[in-house]
Amino acid sequence: MPDYALLISPAARGAYFGETQSVALAEIAGVGGVEIGAFEMHGGMDFLRIACADDLTREVMRLSFVQGLFLVDQQGWHPVEGAKGFGLHEDFVSGEKYRGKTNETLTQLLVNLALQEVETGHTDLRLLDPMCGRGTSLFWAMRYGMSATGVEQDLSALNEIRRGLKKWTKLHRQKHKLAEGWVQKANKKGTGKFLDFKSEGQTARVVIGDTVDARALVGRAPFDLLVTDIPYGVQHMGGPDGARSPLAVIQKAAQGWADCLAPGGVMAIAYNCNIPKRADMIAAFEGLNLEVVERNVAHRMSESILRDVLVLRKAA
Ligand SMILES: C[S@@+](CC[C@H](N)C(=O)[O-])C[C@H]1O[C@@H](n2cnc3c(N)ncnc32)[C@H](O)[C@@H]1O
Structure with a gap:
């Protein structure tokens, strides 16, 4: 060799x-x-x-x-001159800088870990990010030639994503279509409002809503990959004891997330394993027909954040 x-x-x-x-x-x-x-x-x-x-x-x-x-x-x-073969310009994942953005290299790692383990047998893969923020994982998915859907609770994400897309599509003369609509009846909170970005044969959709309701918000077609970076417990998460852990939300959302995956589909979830602990994350997904795939990529980000990735595959 x-x-x-x-x-x-x-x-x-x-x-x-x-x-x-x-x-x-x-x-x-x-x-x-x-x-x-x-x-x-x-x-x-x-x-x-x-x-x-x-x-x-x-x-x-x-x-x-x-x-x-x-x-x-x-x-x-x-x-070696061969290109990496990605679609869209890299600015679509790395150009925007905003508070709470997931590092784009870490996001690519999540996509790669999931792709390496996926066993759905599909040729056209679809990615779901049920806590997608401003869409770093969705635009990575498009660069890999996948369509993607994200769920985000913060309504202001749609305007910010649209603004970023207008900038990068203009700068890089990227042919595209933007469309907006509702997956349910229009309401003041914005739950169910979506923005679609279509380009190069793929679509990235961001839907506003609570990740606990992901199953109802993203449609019935199953996903091959679920890639997400959950909050790092540095903000109040509304836990029962006022805890800063996102665990309560994950426990409530786990069934819906698992239901969104096709058999053989893979989740790659980045989290701060100081809060919640790895055992608690694994327990949140127990009994949902998912097996843990051991991939040790834990790394220290700061004194309070030890980032780990939980990889789970749904039984085929
Ligand atoms: C670590 S950030 C993800 C950032 C994203 N990967 C990006 O690069 O833009 C976690 C996101 O989860 C969202 N979030 C937290 N709780 C949520 C919930 N219950 N439903 C939907 N989104 C939620 C937050 O608003 C935040 O945007």
């Missing part, structure tokens, strides 16, 4: 901090058929040496921590 050197993106360090190497190893472990070598530093840049068949290079280049790939032979290092 040919030898390669993967250039580790500086953005990965900004997402995974001191655990960048262990997260990278856990992510690449999901690509079958790759021989993992050593981490090396050259010219101040970080690399991971691997060996893999040529037909895996595109999947490897799409890993969240990878900036570029070099073929290594006796003559030296040769940059």
Whole structure:
């Protein structure tokens, strides 16, 4: 098998901090058929040496921590020119900056973990983010060629998303259609109001509502991937004891989230495992026909946030 050197993106360090190497190893472990070598530093840049068949290079280049790939032979290092093959411009996921945004590299990791484990057998995959904020995961899904739906409780998200889309579609001359409507009777709270962004054959829809009602808000067609970054317990979540944990919402939403998945579908949920603990997250999804897929990508973001990802697959 040919030898390669993967250039580790500086953005990965900004997402995974001191655990960048262990997260990278856990992510690449999901690509079958790759021989993992050593981490090396050259010219101040970080690399991971691997060996893999040529037909895996595109999947490897799409890993969240990878900036570029070099073929290594006796003559030296040769940059691999093949494109990552993403749709839409990267600005659609990384251009907007706002409070509460999920890091775009972490979001790509969630998508990759789910894609690596999905067993629905569908060729056209659909992604659901039941706590989608301003849509980072939905636009990543479109870049991967998937349609996506998000649920968000904050009504102001629709205007902000529309504003961002107008900016990036104009700047990058991206052909598209925007449409608005209601999935239920119009109401003052905005529950059921949606915004559709259609481009390159895919649609990203954001629907306003409580994630506990996700099943009713997103339609009956099943999803292959459920990717989400839940609140980190740094804001009041309305728990029974005034707790700052999002666990109460997850417990109420779990059944609906599971019902939205096709058999063989996969959830990748990012959360702060200081609050709630991993065992409590797993317990919230117990009895819903989901198995835990062990993928250890935990990394410390700050003193109070140890970010982990729970990966669950629905029995096929
Ligand atoms: C960590 S943020 C996700 C950010 C998003 N990934 C992005 O990059 O824009 C969590 C989101 O969950 C939303 N949320 C919290 N509780 C919710 C609920 N019960 N129903 C729907 N959305 C909820 C919050 O408003 C927030 O936008």
